[in-house]
Amino acid sequence: MQGNGLQNRLAYIALIPAVLIAFVSLCWFIYKDTNQQIEAFKLRTESVTTQVAFALSLPMYQSNELLLQSMLRDALSQEDARSIRLFNLVASEWMSSGPKPKGTAFPVSIRDTLSITLVKTGKSYRYFVPVLSPEDIQQKALKPRPIGWLELEYDFGPTHIAIYQTILSHLGVFLACVVAYYFLISFLSKQFVQPIQEMIKTVVQIREGDLDARVPEVSKGELGELEQGINNMAETILSSYTDMQTSVDQATSDLRETLETIEIQNIELDMARREAQQANQVKTEFLANMSHEIRTPLNGIIGFARLLGRSNLTRKQEDYVSTIMSSSQVLLTIINDVLDFCKIEAGKLMLDNRSTNLRESIEDVLTMLEPASSAKGLEVVSLFYTDVPEQLVFDPLRLKQVLTNLINNAIKFTNEGSVVIRTMIEQQQQNKVTVRISVTDTGIGLSKTQQKALFQAFSQADSSTAREFGGTGLGLVISKRLVEQMGGDIGLDSVKDKGSTFWFNIKAEVAPAVQQPPKLLGLDGQTIAVIESREMTRLSLNHQIQGWGAKVVEIGSAEKLYRHLISKSQPAIDVAIMDIQSNHDTDLHRLLLKIERELNCPVLVLTNSSDSDLKTQLVEQGAQYHLAKPIRSNALYNALVGILSPEAETLAEAEDRGLGKMKGDIRVLAVDDNSANLKLILTLLDSFGVQTTGCSSGEEAVKATRDQKFDLIFMDIQMPNMDGITATRHIRRNEAKDVHVPIVALTAHALAEEQQSMLDAGMDDYLAKPIDDDQLQKTLFKWTGATIKTHEDSMAVGEQPVITEPSASLDTHLLSTLPTVDLVYSLEKAAGKLSLAKDMFSMLAETLQRDQVQINQHYQQGDYKALLELVHRLHGATVYCGVPRLTMAAHHTETVLKQGDYSALEDSLFVLNEEIDSIAHWIKQNDVDKSFDQAVRVYAYQLKEKKAKTVKA
Incomplete structure (x- = not known):
């Protein structure tokens, strides 16, 4: 096979250049012969045409039609002549013979043709030549005057056939020469290739194991040397193979013994692995069962200890009960970790995603862990970046569980300094966001070795850490699994003895705009002084207050605040926020009295929530405004608004007052074809104290708006006969120019194009079913202003609701x-x-x-x-x-x-x-x-x- 390939390649090497040269020569000869035949055809037909025109001169001059007809028929007897036509002096066809000429009309006017003209049609040659008078011919006039014109057409087909025959004959000679040359080259290359084929055959035999095969040494020169070298190589291989076979036999015997030993070990390892898996399964089931069994009586212990703590006890008994409560809570936390770990291992932990305020969730965790941070005097601060949407769809319970674990660890391993929680947007696409939350502490830090083992179950940084701080070693493992289930990652950056940063990100959806708390801008134009020595807390306060539109002035102490206020060159201050722990003035009572009463600058004092005695002492000293840390954003805003506008009802009071106590001067129309839904809406509105009217169809609603005046209309969308959109259009057409009754759409389901059609029809807002009393309160406040609601719960009037696509x-x-x-x-x-x-x-x-x-x-x-x-x-x-x-x-x-x-x-x-x-x-x-x-x-x-x-x- 390889020999034949080499033989063919040699033949091709010799054949291809010769074939290319011969082919080029063939093309040249064909080209020349073809041109010669075409030129001969042209000269012959042109000559005949000229002769016929000369012969027709006298008969045409004499108008001898019989002779002309005869001469025309004789002209068609010429070789390749196809048709002939004769034109008179005005270029009109006079006589013709033969079929109609091929091709289109003559490209120029015949009367302008003063010499012989050729028109090629591809299949024929058409000549147009003027017929001169005999006198002009004899006198050889310089400007002869034609007495007519002759058109003679010749068939080019026979010439085409002759050309093809010439091409075929040349190709036949060419192919015959190529075949003969190929057989000659093949014969000569075979004499060279045959010894090589013998060598290949011998090499194949050696490769297949026939080490006794040898090449016949019949060639001379380089081929002879190659034959001899192959034979020598075969001898060497045969000798090496013999030695190798001896070694292989010995190694095979040793390997067989080793394999028997390994097989026995594999059987033992497989049995041990099965026993370990079974033991691990038993352990997991035991942990789950025992954790549940322990938690049941433990809940009873905690419950009765809590009841016991509310009874009349001595101080020593209160200490005992407090110890029982704290120990039980620690034990319950450990048991819950074990249960969560078992659920995660079994893949049975499910997320409960719901629309939740992310800022409030973080503040809830800080409030819960405040006693631990206050006991160690740590600065715990939340920095919530302004571009992060507050209302997101996620599992708040699991997020708080992760945050609690990370922040609790940061507090546990930090003896002094701060713990900072940063919340920022990592990526956002439409309503999908990836939120990154990091917890940075100034604690003991971790080495590289400790970081590698940190996210492993039942492990801690090292044994000494475990003995000092305790714990199950499951917290970070559970956090890692929870974060991964929420579509995110978790990691850390830490330096030994310098602190750590634990971070994680989760994927969530942005809640609809109607659920988003609007920006709080009620402090526009106000100047607020911040007395806070701790950097991160001061940064957090500045960030929040400036976001509400106020100007912040940083002051180092209460004494400096007093000097600032009495100085006429300094800008006026509307409110001062003072962290009592960061203030080092000795006579705080005197300063507070002077600042608040003499200088009329209200002071909002910040203390730890656990410092109840300090709060009492401050009140006794004259402090009028107090806020416990950790500071919630809404509480700080409400406190500042309440201080700056004492005559206005505070937000908390408005929340407590509720909508049910307002005067019944608001008239509301509710429209719904479903009797159960209509009954629910009317009942809820009645409980708020508003005057309500119900309609079960669009027609009734239109009639009711003609007979009565309403402050707000709740309109169902899909109803028989007249739907909500049609009814809204009718109501809008019937309205006076200076009247606009807000109409709120009610529907359990709407696509994006339907939502737009609601707004285009004249509706002002949209509420998705099911509707509860809280939604109705917000909507009533938004469109009627009947009561005061928090800024977080209300939207600006006229804001177009954003409705998500189902x-x-x-x-x-x-x-x-x-x-x-x-x-x-x-x-x-x-x-x-x-x-x-x-x-x-x-x-x-x-x-x-x-x-x-x-x-x-x-x-x-x-x-x-x-x-x-x-x-x-x-x-x-x-x-x-x-x-x-x-x-x-x-x-x-x-x-x-x-x-x-x-x-x-x-x-x-x-x-x-x-x-x-x-x-x-x-x-x-x-x-x-x-x-x-x-x-x-x-x-x-x-x-x-x-x-x-x-x-x-």
């Missing part, structure tokens, strides 16, 4: 985690009114089976418009009734119908039917009244816990 995909995993019926949620939506919650649930139960039958009928009939109306109404009815799985299924089905994705409709309706059947089954299996009684107790307990947390905060 997802068209059904999250089956999330669906499986939701309960079929949640009556506590139903009570929440009914503002705790049991009768209202029962009525809404019973209305849904009564119509559910009927709606199911109609839904399936509309689907089978292909009436998607009626199907959409029915599913929308069902969706709106479910959002208040505590049926989360059915609500989610109806929401998805409505999305599919609105987006026209009918290919996914069958699967969506299958899930919807399953959820309807599940609710019907639940109603049959449960006593609804008893279930509501249990839900009332749970709801009351949750309210109590929430109130307790609020009071504590």
